Amino acid sequence: MSKTIAILTGGGDCPGLNAVIRGVVRSAVNKNGWRVLGIEDGFEGLVGEMRYRELTLDSVRGILPRGGTIIGTSNRGNPFSYPVEVNGKLELQDVSDSVIEAFRQTGAEVLIAVGGDGTLKIAHGLYEKGLPVVGVPKTIDNDLRATDVTFGYRTAVAIVTEALDRLHSTAESHHRVMVVEVMGRDAGWIALESGIAGSADAILIPEIPYSVERLCQAIDKRRQRGSRFSIVVVAEGATVVDGEKVLQKSAEENLGVERLGGIGHDVARQIGGCLDMETRVVTLGHLQRGGSPDAYDRILASRFGVKAVELIEQQKYGRMVSLRGQNVVDVELEKAISSQNLVDPAGELVQTAESLGIMVGR
Numbered sequence: 001m002s003k004t005i006a007i008l009t010g011g012g013d014c015p016g017l018n019a020v021i022r023g024v025v026r027s028a029v030n031k032n033g034w035r036v037l038g039i040e041d042g043f044e045g046l047v048g049e050m051r052y053r054e055l056t057l058d059s060v061r062g063i064l065p066r067g068g069t070i071i072g073t074s075n076r077g078n079p080f081s082y083p084v085e086v087n088g089k090l091e092l093q094d095v096s097d098s099v100i101e102a103f104r105q106t107g108a109e110v111l112i113a114v115g116g117d118g119t120l121k122i123a124h125g126l127y128e129k130g131l132p133v134v135g136v137p138k139t140i141d142n143d144l145r146a147t148d149v150t151f152g153y154r155t156a157v158a159i160v161t162e163a164l165d166r167l168h169s170t171a172e173s174h175h176r177v178m179v180v181e182v183m184g185r186d187a188g189w190i191a192l193e194s195g196i197a198g199s200a201d202a203i204l205i206p207e208i209p210y211s212v213e214r215l216c217q218a219i220d221k222r223r224q225r226g227s228r229f230s231i232v233v234v235a236e237g238a239t240v241v242d243g244e245k246v247l248q249k250s251a252e253e254n255l256g257v258e259r260l261g262g263i264g265h266d267v268a269r270q271i272g273g274c275l276d277m278e279t280r281v282v283t284l285g286h287l288q289r290g291g292s293p294d295a296y297d298r299i300l301a302s303r304f305g306v307k308a309v310e311l312i313e314q315q316k317y318g319r320m321v322s323l324r325g326q327n328v329v330d331v332e333l334e335k336a337i338s339s340q341n342l343v344d345p346a347g348e349l350v351q352t353a354e355s356l357g358i359m360v361g362r
Helices: 017-032 042-046 096-105 117-128 153-174 189-197 212-224 263-274 295-313 348-355
Strands: 004-009 035-039 052-054 082-086 089-093 110-115 133-137 177-182 202-204 230-235 247-249 279-283 319-324 327-332
Touching: 004 017, 004 042, 017 035, 017 110, 017 295, 035 042, 042 096, 042 117, 096 117, 110 117, 110 295, 117 133, 133 295, 153 177, 153 189, 153 230, 153 279, 153 295, 177 189, 177 263, 189 202, 189 230, 189 348, 202 212, 212 230, 212 263, 230 263, 263 279, 295 319, 295 327
Parallel strands: 004 035, 004 110, 110 133, 133 319, 177 230, 177 279, 202 230
Antiparallel strands: 035 052, 082 089, 319 327
16 A cells, blocks of 8 residues: 655764665665655754655665765754744744644655654654654664664764774873763763773763762872873763753753753863863764764664564554664553663673773762
């Protein structure tokens, strides 16, 4: 039966998004003869003036190794809390009904929503209001509990690890402490795994508040042993004991979305306050999101795209594709967004880091 489906990518971009889009289009067209529409700029493409276009086999030719997303994305288009100007002021309003109506006007019957926790919560909310939805998990933070791994994460870890390898030589040459701020709002997976792979000396993650005194003691201990430099990896959501996350903008200042950033400079100042060592800060930021996905992420993203089309074939809506062990399966979207995949402070990976002599925030 002929069918028209639509796909959007929401939240932050990451390596592998185009591989998902390609997987969806090639599977839907080659296997079923369906039409595929790409909603532009996430849910923003369904608010106000609609922005979408048909995605054909020609549209996805050559995009497998490309970073980013060919249909754009946004982390500001939450239709359940959308900024609307009222009497010269912006107010957050629920425009979800108009978004569903706009989606139906495209002629598409099912929406594939590719995104992280925020995007999938929106997708589930629209599903509860009657919109057929299939979810595809995406986040470099790897913080979705319902899947073993999210695509984009492995590439991000590799990028940070390469950066740490490069920073070792300059830190050692100048006898400096290099503080490297990486992404990780609530989950410290990127910091922890790249820190282990990149031979960091301290790793600070959101799940384990750190002690400034302990951090300085760890760096000073290295110095006393003759290592006159140190590498400190800190996730953007890390906090000092009894402290709060460091924000560039609060949710009130940024239309309902907190913008993290700046913890690296806080850590550098704290180290400078207790040790007479030159300290520099490197914030990798969006470098972790950009560039070509590695082979693992290309394959996983392609599998997710194909599986999403299979769920539509089976009319299994309100579900999310998921990697469990070696198999791509599906799980209830509601359960998928119910809790986050966080680092276990007493887990094997943290214990491995500490056994290697890495100070992990405590």
